[in-house]
Amino acid sequence: KAGVTQTPRYLIKTRGQQVTLSCSPISGHRSVSWYQQTPGQGLQFLFEYFSETQRNKGNFPGRFSGRQFSNSRSEMNVSTLELGDSALYLCASSPRTSVYNEQFFGPGTRLTVL
Amino acid sequence: GQQVMQIPQYQHVQEGEDFTTYCNSSTTLSNIQWYKQRPGGHPVFLIQLVKSGEVKKQKRLTFQFGEAKKNSSLHITATQTTDVGTYFCAGISDYKLSFGAGTTVTVRA
Numbered sequence: 215k216a217g218v219t220q221t222p223r224y225l226i227k228t229r230g231q232q233v234t235l236s237c238s239p240i241s242g243h244r245s246v247s248w249y250q251q252t253p254g255q256g257l258q259f260l261f262e263y264f265s266e267t268q269r270n271k272g273n274f275p276g277r278f279s280g281r282q283f284s285n286s287r288s289e290m291n292v293s294t295l296e297l298g299d300s301a302l303y304l305c306a307s308s309p310r311t312s313v314y315n316e317q318f319f320g321p322g323t324r325l326t327v328l
Numbered sequence: 329g330q331q332v333m334q335i336p337q338y339q340h341v342q343e344g345e346d347f348t349t350y351c352n353s354s355t356t357l358s359n360i361q362w363y364k365q366r367p368g369g370h371p372v373f374l375i376q377l378v379k380s381g382e383v384k385k386q387k388r389l390t391f392q393f394g395e396a397k398k399n400s401s402l403h404i405t406a407t408q409t410t411d412v413g414t415y416f417c418a419g420i421s422d423y424k425l426s427f428g429a430g431t432t433v434t435v436r437a
Contacts, residue, residue, distance in 0.1 A: 247425070257371070257416065257427040270424045304370060316361060316373040317425060 215240055218307050218320035226326045232293040235323045239286050239307030245269075246288040247317065248280060251302040260303075263288050264310050292325075300327045331355075332419045334428030341407045342436050349431035351400040351417035359420050360400045362391060365430070366413040374415075409435050 219238045227233050239246050247270075248260040259272040263282035280290040286307075292299055302324050306317035331354045341347050351360065359378040363371035375384055377393035377400060384391045388411075390403040400417055414432045418425040 249427075256429045259424055259426065262424065272424075306371075316376060317371075319363075319370040319372070321370050 220305050220320040220323050224324045227295050228328050231295050234291045237288045237305030243307035243309050245308040245310035247306045248290050249304040295327045297327050332426050332428040339433045346405045348403045351428050353398045353419050356397050357419040361418045363416045364413050
């Protein structure tokens with residue numbers, strides 16, 4: 215099976231702009247989770263979507279949003295970008311048939327906000 | 329909320345030596361997962377522990393889950409240069425992973 219894919223891999227934006235990141239999960243996986251990774255804060259959970267519904271949400275401001283489509287592909291959007299939003303954004307998919315499922319991570323999108 | 333603490337943050341190891349990284353949770357975990365992230369890469373699943381006191385081995389890696397299911401450890405023997413990377417533990421709660429800060433391992437040849 216193909217792995218989790220994320221596009222774009224790299225992105226440079228300026229403060230105040232908005233950005234949309236895309237994630238295609240492993241075929242058959244219905245759960246997609248998003249994480250933000252920074253050197254200072256580590257891996258932080260953003261949100262999880264399952265069957266087009268947001269099931270879990272981390273402690274991020276409303277500028278961070280997401281959605282999932284019927285084919286399980288997911289997008290996350292960050293509006294009014296701030297310098298502190300510079301990070302590696304990782305998407306992970308899981309079959310979510312059990313709380314014990316492992317998560318399969320994509321390569322990430324490296325976002326730089328200038 | 330659930331917090332997962334991981335120590336040490338950095339581990340500099342001489343090739344051939346052993347080391348251990350520890351993970352502690354503020355709450356009882358249903359299960360714990362371990363991931364490895366190579367420099368420039370993304371986290372890759374290593375193993376999952378579910379039962380109290382569980383011990384699992386993968387070649388030179390030994391994973392333990394505490395009796396109270398609030399702590400875990402990863403022990404690597406005879407460290408090799410291929411062990412370089414950051415090792416994360418992650419506690420599971422309601423399908424949500426709470427990651428520790430990770431232990432970044434460097435190896436001196």
